[in-house]
Amino acid sequence: xxxxxxxLTVKLDVPAEHRWSGTFPVEVRNSDNLILTATGVSDxxxxxxxxxxxxxxxxxxxxQATVDDIVDLQPGDDKQVRLSVSDLDFPATLExxxxxxxxxxxxxRPITRYxxxxxxxxxxxxxxxxVIDPKTVASVSRQPTTRSSIEIGFSDVNAWIEIAASxxxxxxxxxxxxxxxxxxxxxxxxxxxxxxxxxxxxxxxLNSFFDFVHNGQSFEARSISRSIIxxxxxxxxxxxxxxLTAILGAYVLLRANELDGMDVWTDNLVNWFxxxxxxxxxRVEYLARVGAHSAALRQLLDVPKWGTPWIRSGIAYLxxxxxxxxxxxxxxxxxxxxxxxxxxxxxxxxxxxxxxxxADVFSELASALDMTQTVTALxxxxxxx
Amino acid sequence: xxxxxxxxxxxxxxxVHVLLVGVSDYLNLPDHDEPPFDETWFLNKLTSxxxxxxKIYETIQQDVLRSPLKTVRLLLSPSPVEIDAEPALETAGxxxxxxxxxxxxxxxxxxxxxxxxxxxxxxxxxxxxLQRGPEEGVLLLEDFLEPELPPLxxxxxxxxxxxxxxxxxxNTDIALTQFYFADACLTxxxxxxxxxxxxxxxxFAVELNVADRREAPMMFSTVDGTIALGRxxxxxxxxxxxxVALQRAAEEPTDVNGSAVWPITMLTIKTALDxxxxxxxxxxxxxxxxxxxxxVIRYLPDPPDVDVSLQVRPDSLGEPCCVWVCDDNGIxxxxxxxxxxxxxxxxxxxxxxxxxxxxxxxxxxxxxxYRSQRKxxxxxxxxxxxxxxxxLLKTS
Numbered sequence: 001x002x003x004x005x006x007x008l009t010v011k012l013d014v015p016a017e018h019r020w021s022g023t024f025p026v027e028v029r030n031s032d033n034l035i036l037t038a039t040g041v042s043d044x045x046x047x048x049x050x051x052x053x054x055x056x057x058x059x060x061x062x063x064q065a066t067v068d069d070i071v072d073l074q075p076g077d078d079k080q081v082r083l084s085v086s087d088l089d090f091p092a093t094l095e096x097x098x099x100x101x102x103x104x105x106x107x108x109r110p111i112t113r114y115x116x117x118x119x120x121x122x123x124x125x126x127x128x129x130x131v132i133d134p135k136t137v138a139s140v141s142r143q144p145t146t147r148s149s150i151e152i153g154f155s156d157v158n159a160w161i162e163i164a165a166s167x168x169x170x171x172x173x174x175x176x177x178x179x180x181x182x183x184x185x186x187x188x189x190x191x192x193x194x195x196x197x198x199x200x201x202x203x204x205x206l207n208s209f210f211d212f213v214h215n216g217q218s219f220e221a222r223s224i225s226r227s228i229i230x231x232x233x234x235x236x237x238x239x240x241x242x243x244l245t246a247i248l249g250a251y252v253l254l255r256a257n258e259l260d261g262m263d264v265w266t267d268n269l270v271n272w273f274x275x276x277x278x279x280x281x282x283r284v285e286y287l288a289r290v291g292a293h294s295a296a297l298r299q300l301l302d303v304p305k306w307g308t309p310w311i312r313s314g315i316a317y318l319x320x321x322x323x324x325x326x327x328x329x330x331x332x333x334x335x336x337x338x339x340x341x342x343x344x345x346x347x348x349x350x351x352x353x354x355x356x357x358x359a360d361v362f363s364e365l366a367s368a369l370d371m372t373q374t375v376t377a378l379x380x381x382x383x384x385x
Numbered sequence: 386x387x388x389x390x391x392x393x394x395x396x397x398x399x400x401v402h403v404l405l406v407g408v409s410d411y412l413n414l415p416d417h418d419e420p421p422f423d424e425t426w427f428l429n430k431l432t433s434x435x436x437x438x439x440k441i442y443e444t445i446q447q448d449v450l451r452s453p454l455k456t457v458r459l460l461l462s463p464s465p466v467e468i469d470a471e472p473a474l475e476t477a478g479x480x481x482x483x484x485x486x487x488x489x490x491x492x493x494x495x496x497x498x499x500x501x502x503x504x505x506x507x508x509x510x511x512x513x514x515l516q517r518g519p520e521e522g523v524l525l526l527e528d529f530l531e532p533e534l535p536p537l538x539x540x541x542x543x544x545x546x547x548x549x550x551x552x553x554x555x556n557t558d559i560a561l562t563q564f565y566f567a568d569a570c571l572t573x574x575x576x577x578x579x580x581x582x583x584x585x586x587x588x589f590a591v592e593l594n595v596a597d598r599r600e601a602p603m604m605f606s607t608v609d610g611t612i613a614l615g616r617x618x619x620x621x622x623x624x625x626x627x628x629v630a631l632q633r634a635a636e637e638p639t640d641v642n643g644s645a646v647w648p649i650t651m652l653t654i655k656t657a658l659d660x661x662x663x664x665x666x667x668x669x670x671x672x673x674x675x676x677x678x679x680x681v682i683r684y685l686p687d688p689p690d691v692d693v694s695l696q697v698r699p700d701s702l703g704e705p706c707c708v709w710v711c712d713d714n715g716i717x718x719x720x721x722x723x724x725x726x727x728x729x730x731x732x733x734x735x736x737x738x739x740x741x742x743x744x745x746x747x748x749x750x751x752x753x754x755y756r757s758q759r760k761x762x763x764x765x766x767x768x769x770x771x772x773x774x775x776x777l778l779k780t781s
Contacts, residue, residue, distance in 0.1 A: 033645045034638050054740050062767045066758050218652050257676040291595045316518040327591040341593040366518035371672055
């Protein structure tokens, strides 16, 4: 008797040497009622009941790759279908230069740019610690540059672009994955303050996932994030590990409030990737979300050591939680509801002072966030000294 | 009057609790057509915020939500321009949107929402305000800048409302599906600087949440106030687009009790609003924060309408050139050329969401008609759908 199920593997001929690579989200829908029967990723084997299906794959810019015909699957079939991508646009890599020296001629600005009102510098180090506690001796260096594009390697992790103008400074995070490098281009319009940012993480799979997130392709980003959590060993332990991919996936699932499996995952992130500021933000938000406020608060008090999150949501989560804990701990609030919560936190006077300062700083950072960017971009701030 | 709609006794199962706030007539701000002043934070009275909230009130009464309405509360401070355009603003039973009234209404709204975790809440605010990051916003009520008081004493923070609606020891059975809409974004820098470390009095006492399994997305219009809410006597772009989205912003059918239905969620509403903003060249997109999840605000029983936009090149296809979209049953819908004398390659029509091919009939094609690949057409498709037939033309 034939197996009533059938199998389907979807292939995409993604052109090499382009911005995106790896697998792409696939959707298999019943051709009669259009209901999704299976979702997965390209190159993966999908098991579906026998039937007639319309098969598509999504690209990070919203384009749809399709097969020419409806796929007819009989019981026991094991078919492979190839999706046409010939009509679709695959963007090139941002820049493939690998060294600062080699890229200099292409990236250097025209001479007229020397006379603009913007002074650009590359900031290296954790500047947040000194902002929260001015007594901290900050190990921050500032390297002036005339560039509008740069490649930052993992050895330079925690680099920020500082653009100083008469009305304040902008700070742009440069997320870098472990043992990789990030190419970044920026343009800040001095009149409108409109910011154009482009990143290339020199990894097609990470580029692709980042673009799904940045372009608001939420269904696809969630689908990829779920597969990341299933294969978390690969992203966090083995040779091809990508903590930045794991971090992006965690943000997507937090936003979706899909918390299953995230306890161990976020705990590992914060234990293993102490160089990655967003690991802390994610752990704090996860703990607070599940009601483990005392543990969340303990982690939050450590934020000066970790630095400013590279992803916008991290700033917002930390601001929201810091403010909540300050309000709960405020001894001037005497309503019964808040009193009960205050007992849970158990904050001493020194920690109360510290969390107040963290809340103040993150309130300023949140109000300076560029809401058009996924990566942290702050405008109109004081100059980090 | 507190409730403008009260169906609590009739609706036994899950239902919806709605709180709508629209503030145009700011008591302490200059008129909408006066120059803005530093003393009044460069803000003026508005001319469409109250009407926008009223538009949403009218929309939700048309049985468009997933569950039946249980309660509706309406706080409106309309401008004379809006009352002229819509006299029902004065007779709808709304209360003016002062801070005191807002506190009372919001607490009552939460009390009603504590009855059933399967209930849904909707919060909509139109008026002055500022988004501060993805999770927070300061929103201004009609008595903003009341003399002798701290400047933000007559405002509220949406974060306080959202945190106060979280499941907690005192909110054990609160509705776990919550929608927040803020039609209130100010982007002008001179105003933003006033909102650094704002001291805004709480509406809800602060309490720590228990495990928060809510689906509670928060959507901000990000159009500058003058563009979003300065439409004299007309609802804002945001509210107009939201009302349309509640009729057709579905993208993916799902099976409910053996029938295919089309859910509208916050994510699909965002797609619809972004498309509207692009169409009207508003220069931005709406922003979603909060715990987004995938909450369904409405199920459509049938595939929704989709505005299809096709690009068929080259110009030299000439006349007659007929363009169709054909579904899998062979039913074709004509797609007429857009009325643009400078660009004869654009075609558009409205069809039901589904799987379609494009068909082009032209005597100039070597193989007539041309048929494209199939595409699953919903509002998510990137428009226009391009078809370049240059290589298929007969050589003359």
